[in-house]
Amino acid sequence: MKLPEHFLVLSILFLIILGCGKSTKNNPPGFKEDSAEAYFQQALNAKEPSKMLVHFKEGLRLGTITNDTIEYYLLDGIIYSFNKLKEYDSSMAYSEKMIRQARINQKTYFEALGYYRKAVIHQYLNNYKEQFRNAFKSRNLYLSIGDSLRAGKRSLEMANAQSSMSDYTGSQENATLALSLLQKTKDSSYIGSALNQIGIANRERGFYQDAIANYESGLKYSTSTEDSLSFLNNMALAYRDNGDFSKAIDYLKLINSKNEYADKESHARFIDNLAYTEWLRDSTANVLVPLKSSLEMRLKNNDLKGLTSSYNHLSDYYSNKDRVQAKEYAVMSLEAARKNDSKISELNALENLLGIVEPRESEKYIRRYLHLNDSLKTAELKAKNFFAKIKLDEEQKQKEIDDLQAESFKQQLESEELKNQTIILSLGGLLILVSSGFGFYYLKQRHEKEKIQEIHLTETRISKKIHDELANDVYNVMSGMQEIASNDIMNKLDHIYNRTRNISRENSSIPLGENYLPHLISTISSSLSENIRLILRGEESIN
Known part of the structure; x- marks a missing residue:
């Protein structure tokens, strides 16, 4: 079982930091017996999600969530294990616990990680609105601590959520922001993903040349042959949509010559894309064998999204050859789209079906098509408004926080000013009091001196009179x-x-x-x- 990159990197860093103690018998080297660290490493060694969960929980049981980093890693391991077991309610509860405790202990990194985990859970549940909301909160927290790499990744996840809800303009905006953040970190794989997402947004809006340029740029950052094939496939589809079938076919032939590097779903997709593009260039081309070969592979893999595409392409192939067959494949495409709960695929299948069926049969499909088309447009508009509202709400919340901080700072300044005024007035009063005391003392001493002088003058006058008159007499x-x-x-x-x-x-x-x-x-x-x-x-x- 392969651990996700983010969890694996955290685990390795954690073990490097903490793995410096004494070995204990029957326990992982470097950690004390029955320690949270030992259980954490045992969980990694267990590999199976159910066994990992037991060790992670046992490690967490030894302590409470305070400021000890190991406990947050154990929480993250529990969330990961529940996700692998598809017990999303439990993983959501532990994600909330991580957020709550990290906020109390002012651990911004782990609070952001908690919101990211919630975004991943909502992605598994195809709840793109909540995926966007939690990725948005996680991104803002990472930005607050200067973590451009993870802030860029969260922006890319926001772009993916918007793309899933057909908000391609918003998707491009966040993918572009992700690109600007990721370029600071030189993370090639995610830079390529951001360029790919921008290309998807441009292609879906009909800007094919821009999309091709984005895919070409993304190809330079490809870190594996598998990724390179994906970029080349997207470029080929953009050329096909732009009417340049020959160039699209050249790319698709190159891709199919490297099919040993592709997974099963991609292998089937590459075969189907080449055959369908060749048919679009020449409707007499004999491409039935590769189209059906791709269909069989997708049936074997239970690839509902791929099946919808294969049935549509076969329906198009038979449209001018066998209308009965064309209708059968169109109906199967519609059923596969409904099973996959893809309204866009269902709309495409209905559009294809309406071009085949007789007018008397078309009424029920028309009603569904109009209803679905209206609901998709409404949903797309709501999605755009929803994403804009989240952004506005968060900006307003931040503004309120900034205003409160500014008001608090103003009150603090006023308090300091009042305190200073009080000190000045107190010092002034004390100075006046001391001056008054000194003045009173000075005047009193002066009065005493004058009184003594007056007595002395009187005595001198009397003594002179005694000397001059009485003594002489x-x-x-x-x-x-x-x-x-x-x-x-x-x-x-x-x-x-x-x-x-x-x-x-x-x-x-x-x-x-x-x-x-x-x-x-x-x-x-x-x-x-x-x-x-x-x-x-x-x-x-x-x-």
Whole structure:
């Protein structure tokens, strides 16, 4: 059983990263016994989907989905196994689980992978609208993390879904976007697929030369002979549709000479295309054998799409030879188209049948043809509108997210601005408060200083008055009484005189000039009590 490329690459990378521990007996080398990693490798070795599923689930049972990468790989393995078993409801449930847990844990890569897995499931179910929707979400997530390769692949899958619903214009747009993304990664196989899808869109809209140019460009990126044959076949059909039957036949002959490289369905298709193209160039050409040979191969392979084509071609072949046979093949083509649930093939079969049956039989086919034609046009229009709506809805959703982010950023700026204003106002208030305190303190100190100065001036004035008036009066009294007063009285008067003189000196200003030293010595001497003697020496040498 062949693992899909995406799952296989993830598995190999995972094992390279984690396979560096000790070997354990009866367990894959590099992993601990009963570890999630060991079960993951056991699942890969099992190969059968049912056995793989058991190991993947057992590995997942050991832990919960957190930020551990191994658990996402186990989830992906479970989804893959359920898809191989065609149990799509189960694989869908696990895809949803992967998306949900990856979103919670902000694992964008695995969220995108989950949406891709859902797209694949819807492709299996031929639900092309949901295939497109999930591939679109996956692409946007891959773009958000700069993964151009996977974003390009998802764009290509979107183009395929649109092509399946006949929205060829939209298909070309997304295939072109896929091409621009894939060219950055130099992934040859997917670049070729994108060019092939653009070619299909151009051919379906009648731009045959453009389609041929696209196929030729895609052929340069072919990575296998099988792919090259497919490109050459598409080129041949474009030449045939454009009326260049000879060139188409040359290509188809070349392709049929390499049929050993083609799978069974492609082998039958190449034979049928060559025979039918030769008949279109020459309606007398004997191509019945290869047409029937292709039909037998398709019956054996139960290729309903191929059978529809073979029956149509045989009906055309018999149209001018045997109308009964032509009608029988046209009816079988219609039945095969209905079994394959292909409304486009059914419409083509009805158109072919209406050209063969008698007018009296044509009424029931005409009604079905008109109904089907109208429903296909309506479905095509709805598909175009649906794809456009998904794109518009997602763009609107992204715009709302951007607007919310912008509003949040604006509110954050306003909050920061308000915070800054609050800080500035607080600092301003604090500055005013400090300044006011400092001013109050300064004024208070100034007032105290002025008050002290005023007291000093008052004391100086009083001391001067005492010195100039009271001391002089005392001195005059002493002079007048010196002859008549007793020594005791004279001593008392002398004491009073000295006290008044000292009061004057204590409150007088200090001279700072030449008289500084004598005044200082006099002041010190006068401040001493009577029973203390002060002896000074060397004061005259002080500078």
